[in-house]
Amino acid sequence: MKKRTRQPVIGIDPGKSCGIACIAESGVLGYWDCGDPVGERAEYLIASLYKVFAVESQYFGKNVKTLISLAVERGRWEQWAIERGMTTIYRVAPATWQAAILGRGSQKWDRKARKAGAIAYVKQRFGIDVLSDEADACCIAAYAQDCLLLGVEPGEQP
Secondary structure, three states: OOOOOOOOEEEEEOOOOOEEEEEEOOEEEEEEEOOOOOHHHHHHHHHHHOOEEEEEOOOOOOOHHHHHHHHHHHHHHHHHHHHOOOOEEEEEOHHHHHHHHHOOOOOOOOHHHHHHHHHHHHHHHHOOOOOHHHHHHHHHHHHHHHHHHHOOOOOEOO
């Protein structure tokens, strides 16, 4: 039986202020918030190394305008991944990765506590300090990577 390894995964937390994380078997290789230029070096890294892309799907709140905006951002990131030759794209619901990574199950918790939990998880697992959107992106990528390692489909695959 072939031994499974942690595949390189790009995780995206889309939105007005979003995070990007590139993780591989050795850990986090890079992370940015969307206000920072990714740069030519990162573009090369992404194009040559990453074939799996995990993006947080939009949550279904009461604000239709926000829902549409988040869906557009997710679509823009999915197109970005396709243009760079990524062969596997996963949409992961916020509640799915949060339950698996942060261990809260179906419990509701406020945004501030969830963001703090994601930052603490990234610090514990990867040993790095990140901002909240970058932490979410790292967690989304880590969730997809863990699922692939276990042979389980992460979230909803389009």
